[in-house]
Amino acid sequence: MFSDLDKAIIKEIQGDLPLVAQPYREIALRLGISEQTLLEKIKEFQEQGYIRRFGAALRHREMGLKANPMIIWQVPEARIEEVGNKLASFARVTHCYHRPMLPKLPYNVFSMIHAETKEECSKLAKEMAEIINIDNYDLLYSEKELKKTSMKYFMEG
Amino acid sequence: MDNIDKDLLGIIQKDFPVCSRPFQEIGEKLGITEDETVARLSKLKEQGIIRRLGAIMDSRKLGYKSTLCAMEVPPDTLSQVAEVVNGYIGVTHNYLRNHDYNLWFTLITPSQGHLEKTLRDIEKRTGQKVYNLPAIRLFKIKVNFHVPGVKGGEG
Numbered sequence: 001m002f003s004d005l006d007k008a009i010i011k012e013i014q015g016d017l018p019l020v021a022q023p024y025r026e027i028a029l030r031l032g033i034s035e036q037t038l039l040e041k042i043k044e045f046q047e048q049g050y051i052r053r054f055g056a057a058l059r060h061r062e063m064g065l066k067a068n069p070m071i072i073w074q075v076p077e078a079r080i081e082e083v084g085n086k087l088a089s090f091a092r093v094t095h096c097y098h099r100p101m102l103p104k105l106p107y108n109v110f111s112m113i114h115a116e117t118k119e120e121c122s123k124l125a126k127e128m129a130e131i132i133n134i135d136n137y138d139l140l141y142s143e144k145e146l147k148k149t150s151m152k153y154f155m156e157g
Numbered sequence: 158m159d160n161i162d163k164d165l166l167g168i169i170q171k172d173f174p175v176c177s178r179p180f181q182e183i184g185e186k187l188g189i190t191e192d193e194t195v196a197r198l199s200k201l202k203e204q205g206i207i208r209r210l211g212a213i214m215d216s217r218k219l220g221y222k223s224t225l226c227a228m229e230v231p232p233d234t235l236s237q238v239a240e241v242v243n244g245y246i247g248v249t250h251n252y253l254r255n256h257d258y259n260l261w262f263t264l265i266t267p268s269q270g271h272l273e274k275t276l277r278d279i280e281k282r283t284g285q286k287v288y289n290l291p292a293i294r295l296f297k298i299k300v301n302f303h304v305p306g307v308k309g310g311e312g
Binding site: 013017019023024042051053055059063070085087093094095102105141147148151155 | 166169170171172173175176177178179180181191195198199202204205206207208209210211212213214215216218219220221225227229239242243246247248249250251252253254255256257258260261262265267288290291292293294295296297298299304
């Protein structure tokens with residue numbers, strides 16, 4: 001599916017873009033291809049959806065977003081599609097998934113938000129609950145970040 | 158961080174230019190020079206606000222399998238268990254959360270077989286059950302955050 005060149009390009013661009021005037025030229029030189037070819041390939045990967053986003057990954061805690069709860073919802077099976085889509089439409093929701101329930105965690109729709117304070121999160125969750133009309137929910141706050149990195153693809157060989 | 162930094166973060170999260178002189182193009186939008194744009198980005202990186210600048214790949218499109226896992230870890234073994242879990246290259250996020258299921262991590266692997274093998278491996282090495290919560294349906298992934306103090310910076 002991916003040529004050796006495709007994989008070599010992905011290995012480079014999933015790293016860190018050098019902060020120089022012509023960063024793509026520098027990467028292209030490492031790959032032994034022209035800057036133009038690299039730019040075209042990146043645009044192609046974007047169009048095909050292999051690149052979900054091109055840009056900066058920020059550390060939200062350092063930006064002042066210190067409250068990062070997973071808001072979990074107990075949604076009747078028949079309403080999952082509707083509720084999931086409604087939750088996804090909130091600008092503050094960064095992730096939203098339907099997932100299986102656990103014995104001690106009877107919630108099946110998982111959403112993530114990031115805010116400056118826990119109070120702000122509680123308020124947001126309450127507003128969301130009213131709009132989606134789901135009473136049973138909980139907020140699991142991240143108390144400590146133990147690891148956060150970007151995935152490195154095609155490193156296995 | 159001043160307002161230019163905040164606008165800069167808003168731009169580079171979403172519309173980082175794929176062209177020969179990207180920092181010149183960003184600088185033009187902000188009314189600053191290419192050099193100043195590079196200098197500001199270098200500073201934001203040193204400060205740890207920017208973790209990385211580059212491509213965020215779509216793991217599913219690349220054929221990889223991903224999941225969210227939870228573990229109920231006795232507090233006295235947390236650091237050892239976290240060390241085992243963090244040791245896997247496919248574990249990209251790992252958080253301590255306020256619940257009996259206290260350890261939450263994401264795992265990305267090249268195949269379903271590899272994923273299941275990794276989970277069994279973690280269970281064997283830690284002696285703790287790993288609860289696997291793969292997405293049944295994805296409604297949204299948006300990894301550009303709201304920058305505090307920037308209105309309309311979300312998309």
